[in-house]
Amino acid sequence: MDSTETHMADLLLGGFVMLGAALVMVLLFRRFGIGAVLGYLIAGILIGPQGLELISNAETILEFSEIGIILLLFIVGLELAPARLMRLRQAIFGLGLSQVVLCGIALFLLIMATTNFTLAAAIALGLPLALSSTAQVLPMLQSSGRLNTPTGEKAFSILLFQDLSLIPLLTIVAALSRAPQEAGAQSGWLTAIYGVLAIGGLILAGKYLLQPLLKLIGRIAERELFIVAGLVAVFGGAALMEFIGLSPALGAFLAGVMLANSPYRHELEADIDPFRSLLLGFFFLAVGMMLDLNVIWENTAFVFGAAIALVAVKITIIFCLGKLFGMPTLPALAMGMLLSQGGEFGFVLFAEAEKAMLIEPEASSLFGAVITISMAMTPFLMLLAERSNDGSGSSNADLEDPEAAGRASVIIVGQGRFGQTVSQMLLGAKVPLTLIDIKPDQIDTHQRFGVKVFYGDGTRVDLLRRAGADEAEAIVFCMDDPDFGPEKVKAITQSFPSTKLLVRVYDRRQLIELKGLGVVGMKRELFESAIHLARQTLYAIDVDDSLIGEIDEEFRQRDCDRLEEQIKSNGDMFAGVEHRFGIDPPEQK
Structure with missing residues (x-):
């Protein structure tokens, strides 16, 4: 058997192991009323380098599976026509901005007060923890049908602003950097200007190129071409944002918004959604595989204590902001629980902080474990939130599935x-x-x-x-x-x-x-x-x-x-x- 055949055999075996482990664990966790995300995480731990060592290339899988986040944001964009997005602008730039700033400051101060990290390191660790997991929260909102409810819209608005805040957070890390300046490196302000120009360009391309193209395809009546055109828009927008140093998920989201008024949006959503679900499953499998169990074992009290503190701080602040923005008590509390975990962009920012020589690799692994543990806590918190919402005075009373x-x-x-x-x-x-x-x-x-x-x-x-x-x-x-x-x-x-x-x-x-x-x-x-x-x-x-x-x-x-x-x-x-x-x-x- 030559090297190509060996590689193909390893690829097929790896796919079988990952899908099989995911199938068993997700079925088991769903059987007991626990979310699928925790099932994927546990499956990743079991088959990863820290478990049975059946799969070793978790980083490659994680990079590939991030396409699932891109497709997720595209599907969300399909459901948000520009008029509706304008209606949410107060929640996005009011509630979203307040959440990122207040949670970031609170977590930075908590790290400064309880650890020996330097000021710069505490900033580089605390601010990313303010972000939540888009890949975990949005599927939970979609599967329960709550994305279009008032609570779901506010939670989405916060997540969207968090994605936008990746740009200034990367700029802050770069400004604090102790690493030698790379020749030709692009400044954060220049990246922001390019971002505004790219967003404007995508909007114009959608109106004057993509919409006429879809009408032309409609006359030809080839269904596959609709999918191809949609994916061209997705990967084109994502690649443009990645090229100028922004979140590719933002580009995919804008591509979805451009097609939100298209008569073909439901067909696009139905065709792309299965790929989104599978790739997001791989994403959480990879997160589980990358979890360093040795770090957790050696610092068990710190990891679990920090994860609990992270969740408690974010629940408290988001709940208070929800009340300040006019939400009833139980929906505000449920939103706090829903967004209480750390997010996947935390891993990205920790890696950048490492390159900037602000934190050691051990600190990155330690707080990466904190994020993962907080993700694993979310399904249990949501079960608690659902059971607490059965009072007759609640606006969310007895929300039972058909x-x-x-x-x-x-x-x-x-x-x-x-x-x-x-x-x-x-x-x-x-x-x-x-x-x-x-x-x-x-x-x-x-x-x-x-x-x-x-x-x-x-x-x-x-x-x-x-x-x-x-x-x-x-x-x-x-x-x-x-x-x-x-x-x-x-x-x-x-x-x-x-x-x-x-x-x-x-x-x-x-x-x-x-x-x-x-x-x-x-x-x-x-x-x-x-x-x-x-x-x-x-x-x-x-x-x-x-x-x-x-x-x-x-x-x-x-x-x-x-x-x-x-x-x-x-x-x-x-x-x-x-x-x-x-x-x-x-x-x-």
């Missing part, structure tokens, strides 16, 4: 005013229902009336499957969501072909978009109530009853005719305008 629901004939997604009316009518016919809503406050209100509503994003196929959609007779989407478009509807109809879909649509535009996609019933949310109020107005001004009935019937027919013409014209809102009352018919030539 998997716990019994099988029902109809699943109703959305329990606002519209959904409540639909569910009441069906309950009057004694139809078994499963009710789902994504707003914790809405669930809390229903719970006070003794109505069980399950928590989650009911437009996600995986959540609907857990709720028993494959056995239900119908799914009724009653939420007020103008963005519930063809991509999501197609995914749901393809996943549950025998289940009937009915949709509350925002307006005629959304109705036209969903026409012909297998939806058996659609109703514009204000259509009937507006007609009813018009009838009451005509009654109030003494219009004859028979005339009111004739106007009602004629209006419905005119609206139906106009809608048919708009559908035939591929959504042209001016098609059939002559059917409206008060519009003079065009003159015959």
Whole structure:
């Protein structure tokens, strides 16, 4: 067997060992209700150099698996249209900035007070500990459907600012450096200027290059080309940021934001998400493999004590900031627990501090172990947070996954005013229902009336499957969501072909978009109530009853005719305008 064949055999064996260990440990930990991240970490420890020594090249695996973080930020960007990102700017630059600054200062002071590190070393160790793990927190928010909740949005805003803060933190480390200055080294301020120019360039490229390219691909109708174009945007943005010395994840995030308004974003997300999940699993496997057990064994009290102190300080500060920014008590506490760990960028900053001769390699290993232990604590803290959120006075009361629901004939997604009316009518016919809503406050209100509503994003196929959609007779989407478009509807109809879909649509535009996609019933949310109020107005001004009935019937027919013409014209809102009352018919030539 030659060297190439030997290398391939080692690669295949290594893949088998890593995936097998991950499969066993994640299944075991999930069986006991513990997060998958801890399962990956323990699997990495077991097969790594400090365990059974089955895998040795953890650094290479870590570098490769960081692509998972890049893909994760891209998928998050796909869910954040520029308008929504602007809405979050106060949380990003207010809450996010406050968290990084206050946690960094507090941890720096704690290291100075309890250790013999120099001032520069304490800064280089304390500031990176303020950052949390994007790779751990975002998948937890996504899998639970909480990314779009108020708490999830604030947590994401903090994480996004932490990614941005990598630039000034690297600049601080470089400014404190004791190492000889490298010839031609780029200053931190110049890097920041290049970063602003690169972000502007990416935005312009997205608007004037990527969007037209996707339209062209749409005419060709090759699905694979959408994936290729998306990945070109991801790796192009990431490579640009890496080239100028910034976080490649930031470039991938911007690429996602550029495509957030694209009609193909759901397809891109569905195709890329499996790769993201696998590579993030490899990332945490590699972190576990790199954990120096000798350092922990020789400094057990310090490592665990420092990890507990790190978690306690961050929970306290983030909780107080959450309250200051208007969050209820339990969501603020849950956010503090969610972001209490150290992050993967801590490893990057510790390595830079080593190169800058600010800390010894032993200190880097020691605090790397602290970060890893704090990551391992997060799943247990989140279990504690979920169990504490069962009080009736909490806005997050009893947020139970639809998997716990019994099988029902109809699943109703959305329990606002519209959904409540639909569910009441069906309950009057004694139809078994499963009710789902994504707003914790809405669930809390229903719970006070003794109505069980399950928590989650009911437009996600995986959540609907857990709720028993494959056995239900119908799914009724009653939420007020103008963005519930063809991509999501197609995914749901393809996943549950025998289940009937009915949709509350925002307006005629959304109705036209969903026409012909297998939806058996659609109703514009204000259509009937507006007609009813018009009838009451005509009654109030003494219009004859028979005339009111004739106007009602004629209006419905005119609206139906106009809608048919708009559908035939591929959504042209001016098609059939002559059917409206008060519009003079065009003159015959």
